Amino acid sequence: MPELTPSPLATGDELPVDAARAAIADALVPITETETVSLGAALGRALAADVVSPIDVPAHDNSAMDGYALYGADLAAEGPTVLTALPGTVFAGAPHEGTVARGQCLKIMTGAVMPPGLDTVVPRELVTLDGNRVSIRAGALKPGENRRKRGEDLSAGKPALQAGRRLRPADLGLLASLGFDRVTVYRRLRVALFSTGDEVFAPGQPLPPGGIYDSNRFTLTAALQRLGVEVLDLGLVKDDPAALTAVLRRAVREADAVVTSGGVSMGDADYTRDVMAEMGDVAFWKVAMRPGRPFAFGPLQDGTARAMLFALPGNPVAALVTFYAFAREALLVLGGARPEPMPVLQARSVAPIRKRPGRTEYQRGIVERAPEGGWQVRITGSQGAGILRSLSEANALVVLGHGQGSVAAGEPVDVWLFDGLD
Ligand code: AMP
Ligand code: MG
Numbered sequence: 001m002p003e004l005t006p007s008p009l010a011t012g013d014e015l016p017v018d019a020a021r022a023a024i025a026d027a028l029v030p031i032t033e034t035e036t037v038s039l040g041a042a043l044g045r046a047l048a049a050d051v052v053s054p055i056d057v058p059a060h061d062n063s064a065m066d067g068y069a070l071y072g073a074d075l076a077a078e079g080p081t082v083l084t085a086l087p088g089t090v091f092a093g094a095p096h097e098g099t100v101a102r103g104q105c106l107k108i109m110t111g112a113v114m115p116p117g118l119d120t121v122v123p124r125e126l127v128t129l130d131g132n133r134v135s136i137r138a139g140a141l142k143p144g145e146n147r148r149k150r151g152e153d154l155s156a157g158k159p160a161l162q163a164g165r166r167l168r169p170a171d172l173g174l175l176a177s178l179g180f181d182r183v184t185v186y187r188r189l190r191v192a193l194f195s196t197g198d199e200v201f202a203p204g205q206p207l208p209p210g211g212i213y214d215s216n217r218f219t220l221t222a223a224l225q226r227l228g229v230e231v232l233d234l235g236l237v238k239d240d241p242a243a244l245t246a247v248l249r250r251a252v253r254e255a256d257a258v259v260t261s262g263g264v265s266m267g268d269a270d271y272t273r274d275v276m277a278e279m280g281d282v283a284f285w286k287v288a289m290r291p292g293r294p295f296a297f298g299p300l301q302d303g304t305a306r307a308m309l310f311a312l313p314g315n316p317v318a319a320l321v322t323f324y325a326f327a328r329e330a331l332l333v334l335g336g337a338r339p340e341p342m343p344v345l346q347a348r349s350v351a352p353i354r355k356r357p358g359r360t361e362y363q364r365g366i367v368e369r370a371p372e373g374g375w376q377v378r379i380t381g382s383q384g385a386g387i388l389r390s391l392s393e394a395n396a397l398v399v400l401g402h403g404q405g406s407v408a409a410g411e412p413v414d415v416w417l418f419d420g421l422d
Pocket of ligand 2: 198262
């Protein structure tokens with residue numbers, strides 16, 4: 001773990017969000033094991049090696065239009081061009097056999113291989129037909145038009161996709177277009193997850209006096225599923241050192257990373273901090289952010305087994321915000337993907353937002369189309385760290401940076417959209 005010197009911007013002993021993120025990034029050691037999977041099972045997986053195109057795509061010059069293939073040099077410099085159409089049509093998948101002389105042309109369909117020598121296609125709608133005479137008015141097209149060139153998509157030996165890319169739908173299509181039916185990716189990252197707290201109970205049963213239902217495990221399981229990791233659900237653990245030690249040992253042995261919620265603040269009955277500190281090189285941070293101040297991170301060890309711990313605060317909103325601020329990108333990197341920051345959209349704030357410099361704030365907001373165009377955002381509901389309803393009502397988080405002050409109505413702010421997120 002790198003030593004952390006609080007930045008001059010930090011208030012008291014609080015660590016700015018960026019410093020916490022940088023310390024996390026420095027400590028990550030990605031997994032190296034790979035597996036080969038079929039394209040149908042590869043969506044969202046991290047590519048383990050660069051993919052170089054083994055072929056030219058397309059493999060031949062071909063027509064981009066339904067029309068007539070011709071010699072560009074036959075196009076008259078002035079006045080209309082009149083050509084003689086040979087009988088027959090060149091269809092995609094059935095290359096023309098035989099030759100075409102100057103002054104002749106050949107009916108061709110989109111995707112069909114260009115007959116040798118022909119370099120131009122005039123679209124059907126630009127010609128006038130009279131028997132086998134094809135007339136093209138002056139200036140209708142230039143030589144070379146409407147021909148897709150061999151290798152214009154990708155030529156053999158050129159890099160197609162880089163290692164670390166998380167495969168998206170178009171990437172899978174690209175791999176298929178190169179002839180690959182399988183792809184080598186990093187194995188899925190295994191992430192152990194559990195909730196802590198004597199007061200926390202699983203849903204689906206009556207709540208004892210003073211109890212609350214465990215919501216974090218469900219929020220976080222879903223957020224982890226969107227990342228494509230394998231989730232090892234270790235349930236709920238009481239604030240009891242022996243129970244915590246046992247579950248952390250299991251997590252470290254069976255997973256690459258451990259995500260927990262609760263027990264990292266200074267609460268009297270929380271033994272989580274002590275147990276975590278005993279098992280590894282864990283840093284407990286007070287991050288200059290709201291919500292989500294307490295957060296712990298670092299490698300845990302049990303014998304030779306190691307796993308990276310992300311200990312999130314127990315407050316339900318803080319748990320999800322710290323997950324997105326610190327864990328999401330780190331887990332992607334641990335799984336072999338290149339870092340991918342949260343996608344940020346700019347939206348105009350409908351109303352003023354109070355904010356003091358010196359900490360990062362994440363406010364729940366609703367982003368919608370602005371009547372004047374672009375996007376606008378309004379803050380929604382109570383911003384209390386425990387209030388999940390306003391998080392569920394929101395479709396975005398407004399991110400107000402460390403140095404930023406209050407926002408005036410109409411000013412643009414950064415937002416993280418929940419949809420389209422993973
Ligand atoms: P802690 O971080 O353990 O001090 O918890 C902070 C607050 O979050 C307390 O009010 C807890 O009751 C609540 N909390 C902790 N864990 C959960 C959980 N898994 N689901 C819902 N609320 C929780
Ligand atoms: Mg607790």
